[in-house]
Amino acid sequence: MKLSDREPFLVDDLRVLEEINNPTRLRILYQLVEPATVREVADRLGVPVTRLYYHFNALERAGVIEVVGTRKSGARLQRVYRALATHIKPGPGLLENVDDPARVAEAVAGAVLDGARVDAVAGVTEYIEAKGRGEETPPGTLGRTIVRLSRESAARFAERIDELIDEIAEAEDRDGDEYAFSFVFFRLGI
Numbered sequence: 001m002k003l004s005d006r007e008p009f010l011v012d013d014l015r016v017l018e019e020i021n022n023p024t025r026l027r028i029l030y031q032l033v034e035p036a037t038v039r040e041v042a043d044r045l046g047v048p049v050t051r052l053y054y055h056f057n058a059l060e061r062a063g064v065i066e067v068v069g070t071r072k073s074g075a076r077l078q079r080v081y082r083a084l085a086t087h088i089k090p091g092p093g094l095l096e097n098v099d100d101p102a103r104v105a106e107a108v109a110g111a112v113l114d115g116a117r118v119d120a121v122a123g124v125t126e127y128i129e130a131k132g133r134g135e136e137t138p139p140g141t142l143g144r145t146i147v148r149l150s151r152e153s154a155a156r157f158a159e160r161i162d163e164l165i166d167e168i169a170e171a172e173d174r175d176g177d178e179y180a181f182s183f184v185f186f187r188l189g190i
Helices: 014-021 023-031 040-045 054-064 101-132 151-170
Strands: 009-011 066-074 076-083 088-090
Touching: 009 014, 014 023, 014 054, 023 040, 023 054, 023 101, 054 066, 076 088, 088 101
Parallel strands: 009 088
Antiparallel strands: 066 076
C-alpha cells in the first residue's frame, strides 16, 4: 500500500488532537509511516526506549497508530506499529459548535506548526550538513509571506493547495525520499 492510499485522519475530538500535539509524538508518527517496533524507533531517534513507551501508548489511545504484528527479539515479543495516516487534519466536527475557540485554535495550530518545526529543523540540518560535506544539497524550501487577497482569490488559492496535496500524493514513489509539506493559509485576524 502506498502511503498516499491511506485516508486522511480527520480529528474531531479536541483531546485526540492534544494527544498528538507533542514534538516527540510527531517524530514517532513520522517514523511509523513504515511499520516499526518501539526499539527501532528509539534507535532511529537516538533516545532511550523507555522514554517512548508513554508516547506510543498515548498515540495508540488517540487512534493514530495501530499494532500490525509482532517480532521476536531475544526472549521478548515486540509489537510492530504503523501510523494510520500520513495526513492528519482537523475534522469538521472539531471546528463546529466549539465551547472554547482559543483552546481549539491553539491545538490545531500547534499540531501543524510543531510538526512543521520538526520538519524544518530536520530539513535545514540535512541541507547544512550536506553543503558542509561538499555534497549535493537536497531539494526543499521554506519561508513565510503575507499577501492581500480578495475573498474569492483566497478561496481559489486554498482549493489549489488541496489540489497540490492530491498531486503530491499521486506522485508518491515508495523508493523515493520522504518530504513533508506543512501549510497554514488563513486570514490574519490580528
